Amino acid sequence: MLQPNHRAWVEIDLDAIVANVRTLKQLLHPATALMAVVKADAYGHGAVAVAAATIEGGASWLGVATIDEGIELRQNGITVPILVLGATTAAAEAQALKEYRLQPTISNLGEAELCQRVGTLAVHLKLDTGMSRLGMDWRQGAGFIQKVQELSQLQLVGLYSHLATADEEDASFVRVQHARFEQIVSQFRSDFPYFHLCNTAGMLLDPSMHYTMVRVGLGIYGYAPAPHLQGLVPLQPALTVKARISQIKTIPPGTGVSYGHRFRSHTTTPIAVVTIGYADGLPRGLSNQVQFRLHDQLVPQVGTITMDQCMVDITAVPQAQVGDIVTVMDNAQNWAHILHTIPWEVLCGFKQRLPRLLRQRNKNLSPPVSKIKR
Numbered sequence: 113m114l115q116p117n118h119r120a121w122v123e124i125d126l127d128a129i130v131a132n133v134r135t136l137k138q139l140l141h142p143a144t145a146l147m148a149v150v151k152a153d154a155y156g157h158g159a160v161a162v163a164a165a166t167i168e169g170g171a172s173w174l175g176v177a178t179i180d181e182g183i184e185l186r187q188n189g190i191t192v193p194i195l196v197l198g199a200t201t202a203a204a205e206a207q208a209l210k211e212y213r214l215q216p217t218i219s220n221l222g223e224a225e226l227c228q229r230v231g232t233l234a235v236h237l238k239l240d241t242g243m244s245r246l247g248m249d250w251r252q253g254a255g256f257i258q259k260v261q262e263l264s265q266l267q268l269v270g271l272y273s274h275l276a277t278a279d280e281e282d283a284s285f286v287r288v289q290h291a292r293f294e295q296i297v298s299q300f301r302s303d304f305p306y307f308h309l310c311n312t313a314g315m316l317l318d319p320s321m322h323y324t325m326v327r328v329g330l331g332i333y334g335y336a337p338a339p340h341l342q343g344l345v346p347l348q349p350a351l352t353v354k355a356r357i358s359q360i361k362t363i364p365p366g367t368g369v370s371y372g373h374r375f376r377s378h379t380t381t382p383i384a385v386v387t388i389g390y391a392d393g394l395p396r397g398l399s400n401q402v403q404f405r406l407h408d409q410l411v412p413q414v415g416t417i418t419m420d421q422c423m424v425d426i427t428a429v430p431q432a433q434v435g436d437i438v439t440v441m442d443n444a445q446n447w448a449h450i451l452h453t454i455p456w457e458v459l460c461g462f463k464q465r466l467p468r469l470l471r472q473r474n475k476n477l478s479p480p481v482s483k484i485k486r
């Protein structure tokens with residue numbers, strides 16, 4: 113198989129994305145749509161290729177955070193409906209929504225009026241049922257919907273809300289948000305084709321919250337949102353980070369490695385220099401705490417991770433050679449645990465300096481789909 117000719121890169125298994133969407137769809141009523149959330153460059157996986165893979169897997173909507181993310185998808189031939197999850201605050205943005213057939217999230221009358229001015233536009237109204245982020249306070253939800261209904265240019269396509277605690281073990285506040293949302297939905301059931309409340313965690317938690325659409329991010333990338341939701345369905349992580357060995361040396365006992373000498377060898381130790389560092393998105397906070405994979409063996413990373421390189425102790429792999437490929441990360445959950453963060457942040461942390469190489473159905477690695485600039 114062709115090997116990529118790079119110092120370090122991200123491999124995306126598009127078959128895993130397709131399979132994850134199919135798996136998640138099986139949990140839904142056939143009439144319930146799956147919106148694949150591909151914001152932030154598809155959580156670092158590459159938005160255009162992932163969007164196409166999710167559609168192949170059965171997603172019929174896409175969710176992005178910004179208008180530019182939506183435009184990138186449109187300019188690369190994606191035609192399914194796209195919801196912009198972020199706010200619309202400027203007239204030029206409303207114009208772009210219209211031009212690129214993107215559907216905005218409307219959380220207040222100001223946004224609604226801004227959108228009304230550009231002519232006919234399909235929109236989703238958002239209620240804040242307890243996230244305290246975007247959305248009209250649910251207590252004012254009914255009045256808000258009625259006022260927006262008076263704006264003749266706006267086609268009400270969706271009413272939605274976002275869960276704040278669906279990945280916590282205590283589901284009690286999810287019930288509160290569901291009840292608040294349901295109270296408004298029950299008054300306007302025939303006014304919107306789509307009602308949506310669930311992220312991945314909500315979707316796994318309770319089918320009665322699926323309504324007519326779910327907005328799924330983390331699950332399509334192959335992760336359960338919390339340990340207690342793991343194993344409910346088989347999901348495959350789609351992103352792997354790889355780099356190469358650029359030099360091998362043997363250091364005598366007592367030799368310090370990297371800045372600050374925060375690792376010192378106890379014995380004569382073979383060390384490999386690996387071509388990835390914190391400027392690529394390998395967090396410096398992982399220094400001396402993480403293991404990479406080389407020739408199917410785990411090898412400990414040693415010494416402070418530097419901007420472009422880091423070192424590993426390759427005692428377990430005497431056959432290692434310069435040019436060998438090192439698997440730096442294939443499970444974001446492990447890093448999230450060490451870094452006291454969440455897999456979402458780990459996945460979004462790999463920088464553009466790492467090319468995204470796409471793998472699909474026995475095809476060799478291919479360069480990423482080109483991005484057409486506005």
Ligand SMILES: Cc1ncc(COP(=O)(O)O)c(C=O)c1O
Pocket residue numbers: 149197274310311312313327328329330331337
């Ligand atoms: C409004 C909204 N819906 C859905 C999602 C998808 O969430 P998840 O990745 O947990 O499935 C997100 C992600 O943050 C979001 O902001």
